[in-house]
Amino acid sequence: xxxxxxxxxxxxxxxxxxxxxxxxxxxxxxxxxxxxxxxxxxxxxxxxxxxxxxxxxxxxxxxxxxxxxxxxxxxxxxxxxxxxxxxxxxxxxxxxxxxxxxxxx
Numbered sequence: 001x002x003x004x005x006x007x008x009x010x011x012x013x014x015x016x017x018x019x020x021x022x023x024x025x026x027x028x029x030x031x032x033x034x035x036x037x038x039x040x041x042x043x044x045x046x047x048x049x050x051x052x053x054x055x056x057x058x059x060x061x062x063x064x065x066x067x068x069x070x071x072x073x074x075x076x077x078x079x080x081x082x083x084x085x086x087x088x089x090x091x092x093x094x095x096x097x098x099x100x101x102x103x104x105x
Contacts, residue, residue, distance in 0.1 A: 008050045019057075019064035027068075035062050 003025055010018040022042060023030060030038045039056055046054045097103060 004046060004049045008046055008054060011046075011054060011056070019060045020068065022056075022061065023064045023068050030065055035065065 003021075007018060007021055007025065010021065026038065026042050026045075029041050033041070035058070039058055039061055042061075043054055043056050046056075
């Protein structure tokens with residue numbers, strides 16, 4: 001409730017980063033529907049809170065959503081690299097041939 005009050009203030013003052021704050025506040029609404037529908041729901045909720053009309057920019061909201069999604073996808077994807085193991089001849093299993101040898105079938 002307190003956060004929505006600040007969102008409305010920041011929108012009126014045209015502060016930088018307000019759309020990121022909106023996305024973080026309404027993340028469940030945004031993730032459950034498209035951008036146009038989410039824009040309408042968010043706008044109605046903020047207008048109900050403020051008691052006046054609130055102007056939201058579609059492209060600014062879409063850009064903030066894409067930035068948050070990009071950050072989330074970067075965090076979730078971890079690159080698993082295989083650690084190379086170069087064993088000496090005495091460390092190899094008996095079924096393996098020593099380095100430099102191969103078997104023809």
